[in-house]
Amino acid sequence: MENMARHRIIGFDREMMSFTDWLTDAQAKTSIFSISGIGGIGKTTLLLQMARTARQFSVRSLWLDGRGGLTTLGSFLASLEMSLATEYGRTRDRDAALLSYIASELSLVPTVLLIDNCEEIERLEGWLFSSFLPELKSARVLFVCASRNGLPLQWQTNPEWKSRLRRFPLRLFTREEVYDYLGSSGLPVELQREIAQKTDGHPLSLALTVDMLFSESAEERDVWREVPAVLSAEFLREAASPNLYRALTALSLLPAADEALLNRLLDKPLEGADYYQLTALSFVRDTMDGISLHQVVARILREDFARRTPEQFEAVRHRAFVLLAERFHSVDHRMQMRLSAHILELYREFLPSAHAYANFSSSLKPGEQKPFQLEDLPDLQRFMKASILGSDWQSELVEPADYPALLDGIAARFPEGIFVVRDEKGRPLAFCAGLWLHALSMPLLERYAPGCRQMLGEEAFSLHELPLEAADTIFVLLSAVNSEHSLYRPEELGALLMQQWLVHMTRGLRGILAAADPQLNALLSVLGFQACGKVTGFAGIELTTWELDFRQSAFDQWIQRIIRQTETAAAQPALPRENDHRLSIERNEMKQMLERLFELDKLEELPVMRRFCWSGMQVRATIQEILADTHQAGPLTAMEKEILIAGYLRKDRNKSELAASFHMSRATFYRHMRLAEQHLAYVLGDRLRQAEGDSL
Known part of the structure; x- marks a missing residue:
C-alpha cells in the first residue's frame, strides 16, 4: 500500500x-x-x-x-x-x-x-x-x-x-500537483517542501527522489546528488556521440545559442552535422535565437556537470558569464531581458539558500508579467499587513503606521511604481512598490519619507524639475510576499520577487532603497547593489543607502561584479581588460558629445574626449558615418538612427514635434531617445576598440 x-x-x-x-x-x-x-x-x-x-x-x-x-x-x-x-x-x-x-x-x-x-x-x-x-x-x-x-x-x-x-x-507538474503526489507519502512536511523545491515538477525526478528516500540505504545516500546523475544519464542517452554530449553540457549554460556562440564555449568546435543533430533531440528547441535546452533538463545537466567535474564546470560557467556580458549590448531588448534572467539563473547557486528574505535554491517560474491593476490592491495590502505583523522589512524611512496610506497613494496616483509577481493564473504572489522620481512624485515621496532628501542630496533639487517622461529612477519603499500561501514558502517568493525585479530593472533603470537590517544589507550586496552611504530614518535609525543602476552602460559593471564573485583559479581572467573602461562611453557622455557635435571647441573640452585623445573633427566624422550607414550597427536600429539624426543633426523641431513625427507620446519618445544614445555609445566605443587594435 x-x-x-x-x-x-x-x-x-x-x-x-x-x-x-x-x-x-x-x-x-x-x-x-x-x-x-x-x-x-x-x-x-x-x-x-x-x-x-x-x-x-x-x-x-x-x-x-x-x-x-x-x-x-x-x-x-x-x-x-x-x-x-x-x-x-x-x-x-x-x-x-x-x-x-x-x-x-x-x-x-x-x-x-x-x-x-x-x-x-x-x-x-x-x-x-x-x-x-x-x-x-x-x-x-x-x-x-x-x-x-x-x-x-x-x-x-x-x-x-x-x-x-x-x-x-505533456507538461511538468504544478506545485499543487507535486504536493498532491507527496500528500500520502508519509514523509515529513519539511522534507516534502524540500522535494517540491528541488524537483521542479519533473515527474521522474519526483518519483526517483521519493523512492530513494524510502530505500533501506537512504541515510547513506546523497539523494540530491544521485538523482541528477541518473536523470542526466537518461537524457544523454539520446546524444549518441561524445561531441553532442560536450555540446549539451555547454548549452546548459546558455539561454540559447547558434553554432558560432556554442563553439565559443567549447574547447573543440562542433562539426556542422553535430549542431543539426542537436535540434533533433527531444529536449532541444530550435528558436529564433538559436537552439535552447528545456529548462529542467538544463538544470539537471548543470547540476550533474558541477558534481562530476567541479573545476571544469566553474571555468566553463565563468566563460559563459563573460560571453553573455559581451552580447548584452549587441542584442535587442527582448533578448537582453532573457540574458539577464539567465545570468541570474546561473548565479543562483552563489546566492543564499537560507535567508530571512529569500531562498534562491528553488527555481520558481513566474506567471505572465502584467502591470499592477487596481483589483490587486486588496491582496497587496493583505500581504503587507502580514509582513508588518511578522516584523519583516518595509522601509525605515517611513513610519510603519503610514505604510497602508502610502501604498494607497502610490496605487491611486503613480501605479507604474508597483511591480507585481503573479502565479500561473495571474494572481499576485509578491510585490514591491515605490515611486518613479520626477517633479510630480517628489512631494508624495517627501511627505511619507522625509529622509529621502538626505539620501538624494543635490539631485533632489533637479528631480523637482524633472518631467515625468524623463524619469528613469525608482525609489523602492515597500515590499511584501504572500506569506500565507499554502504552496510556496515566503522565502521562495522573496527570491522570485528579487530575481524578477532585477530582470525588470535591466531595461535601463536605476533603483534606490535604504535599509538598516544587516541581513538585507548583506543580501543586497550579493545581488550587485552598490552601497552609497548612510542616512537617518525615522526614530533616528541609521540606514545604508543602496543603488542599482542599469542606465547607460551600468549593466556591464553589474555583470562584471557577478563575474568577479564567481571567479575561480580555473577561470579565465574576467573582462573587461585594463584598458576597456577607458574605451567605454557612458550614455550621458554620448549625449554631451551629440549636443556639442557642431561646436568643435566645446566638444574637445569634454573629459570623454581627452580620455580618448581624439580630435573633435574625428569624433564628428565617425558619428556621422555611423548614423549615415544604412546597415544596422550592433544594437543601434534604423529607427534609433533616425531619432538621433532628427534630434541632434537636423535640430529643426522641438521634442513635442519630434515625438509627433515618430507617432509617439513624449514619454515614449524620451525612452527611445535615451536608448538610442546608449546604443550609439556602444557602437562608437566598439569603433574605438577596433581603431586601437588596428594601430597596434
Missing part, C-alpha cells in the same frame, strides 16, 4: 478526460492521439493508465513498444498478431493474409492501440497512410502514439487524417 501511495497517478486530467470521452462515445471513429514530452515526463505512465482505464470500460487494448522493432510493416503487423493471440486468444487462419486479418480483427470491436516509444514510426508513414489506416477509417480504433517529439509533421498535415489527430504535449 505504501508503494502504491508513492506512485499515485496525477497530472493527466486533460488527457484522461479526452481518452474517456472516446471510450464512452458510441459514435467515435478511428482517431489518433499523439503524446509527446521529454524523457521522464510520464508518457509511459500515461499509456499504462489508459490501458487500465480501457479494461475498466471493457474495451480491448493492445500494447506495442517501438523499442521491440516496429521499423518495418512486417514487424508491425507481426507484433499486432502476437498481441491479439496472447492477450485475447485470437488466431489467424493459415490461408488468411496478415494485413486483411489484422484489419478485420481491429474492425470487429472498439480497440485501443497503445504504441510506446514510437520515434521510428516515420519509416512506416507511407504504408500506414496508403494501406493500413484506410482499412480502418470506418472502424472504431484509437491509436495512442507516445514519443519524445510527437508524431512527424506529415501526420499533422495529412488531409485525410489531420482532423482525426489530437496532440497532447
Whole structure:
C-alpha cells in the first residue's frame, strides 16, 4: 500500500478526460492521439493508465513498444498478431493474409492501440497512410502514439487524417500537483517542501527522489546528488556521440545559442552535422535565437556537470558569464531581458539558500508579467499587513503606521511604481512598490519619507524639475510576499520577487532603497547593489543607502561584479581588460558629445574626449558615418538612427514635434531617445576598440 501511495497517478486530467470521452462515445471513429514530452515526463505512465482505464470500460487494448522493432510493416503487423493471440486468444487462419486479418480483427470491436516509444514510426508513414489506416477509417480504433517529439509533421498535415489527430504535449507538474503526489507519502512536511523545491515538477525526478528516500540505504545516500546523475544519464542517452554530449553540457549554460556562440564555449568546435543533430533531440528547441535546452533538463545537466567535474564546470560557467556580458549590448531588448534572467539563473547557486528574505535554491517560474491593476490592491495590502505583523522589512524611512496610506497613494496616483509577481493564473504572489522620481512624485515621496532628501542630496533639487517622461529612477519603499500561501514558502517568493525585479530593472533603470537590517544589507550586496552611504530614518535609525543602476552602460559593471564573485583559479581572467573602461562611453557622455557635435571647441573640452585623445573633427566624422550607414550597427536600429539624426543633426523641431513625427507620446519618445544614445555609445566605443587594435 505504501508503494502504491508513492506512485499515485496525477497530472493527466486533460488527457484522461479526452481518452474517456472516446471510450464512452458510441459514435467515435478511428482517431489518433499523439503524446509527446521529454524523457521522464510520464508518457509511459500515461499509456499504462489508459490501458487500465480501457479494461475498466471493457474495451480491448493492445500494447506495442517501438523499442521491440516496429521499423518495418512486417514487424508491425507481426507484433499486432502476437498481441491479439496472447492477450485475447485470437488466431489467424493459415490461408488468411496478415494485413486483411489484422484489419478485420481491429474492425470487429472498439480497440485501443497503445504504441510506446514510437520515434521510428516515420519509416512506416507511407504504408500506414496508403494501406493500413484506410482499412480502418470506418472502424472504431484509437491509436495512442507516445514519443519524445510527437508524431512527424506529415501526420499533422495529412488531409485525410489531420482532423482525426489530437496532440497532447505533456507538461511538468504544478506545485499543487507535486504536493498532491507527496500528500500520502508519509514523509515529513519539511522534507516534502524540500522535494517540491528541488524537483521542479519533473515527474521522474519526483518519483526517483521519493523512492530513494524510502530505500533501506537512504541515510547513506546523497539523494540530491544521485538523482541528477541518473536523470542526466537518461537524457544523454539520446546524444549518441561524445561531441553532442560536450555540446549539451555547454548549452546548459546558455539561454540559447547558434553554432558560432556554442563553439565559443567549447574547447573543440562542433562539426556542422553535430549542431543539426542537436535540434533533433527531444529536449532541444530550435528558436529564433538559436537552439535552447528545456529548462529542467538544463538544470539537471548543470547540476550533474558541477558534481562530476567541479573545476571544469566553474571555468566553463565563468566563460559563459563573460560571453553573455559581451552580447548584452549587441542584442535587442527582448533578448537582453532573457540574458539577464539567465545570468541570474546561473548565479543562483552563489546566492543564499537560507535567508530571512529569500531562498534562491528553488527555481520558481513566474506567471505572465502584467502591470499592477487596481483589483490587486486588496491582496497587496493583505500581504503587507502580514509582513508588518511578522516584523519583516518595509522601509525605515517611513513610519510603519503610514505604510497602508502610502501604498494607497502610490496605487491611486503613480501605479507604474508597483511591480507585481503573479502565479500561473495571474494572481499576485509578491510585490514591491515605490515611486518613479520626477517633479510630480517628489512631494508624495517627501511627505511619507522625509529622509529621502538626505539620501538624494543635490539631485533632489533637479528631480523637482524633472518631467515625468524623463524619469528613469525608482525609489523602492515597500515590499511584501504572500506569506500565507499554502504552496510556496515566503522565502521562495522573496527570491522570485528579487530575481524578477532585477530582470525588470535591466531595461535601463536605476533603483534606490535604504535599509538598516544587516541581513538585507548583506543580501543586497550579493545581488550587485552598490552601497552609497548612510542616512537617518525615522526614530533616528541609521540606514545604508543602496543603488542599482542599469542606465547607460551600468549593466556591464553589474555583470562584471557577478563575474568577479564567481571567479575561480580555473577561470579565465574576467573582462573587461585594463584598458576597456577607458574605451567605454557612458550614455550621458554620448549625449554631451551629440549636443556639442557642431561646436568643435566645446566638444574637445569634454573629459570623454581627452580620455580618448581624439580630435573633435574625428569624433564628428565617425558619428556621422555611423548614423549615415544604412546597415544596422550592433544594437543601434534604423529607427534609433533616425531619432538621433532628427534630434541632434537636423535640430529643426522641438521634442513635442519630434515625438509627433515618430507617432509617439513624449514619454515614449524620451525612452527611445535615451536608448538610442546608449546604443550609439556602444557602437562608437566598439569603433574605438577596433581603431586601437588596428594601430597596434
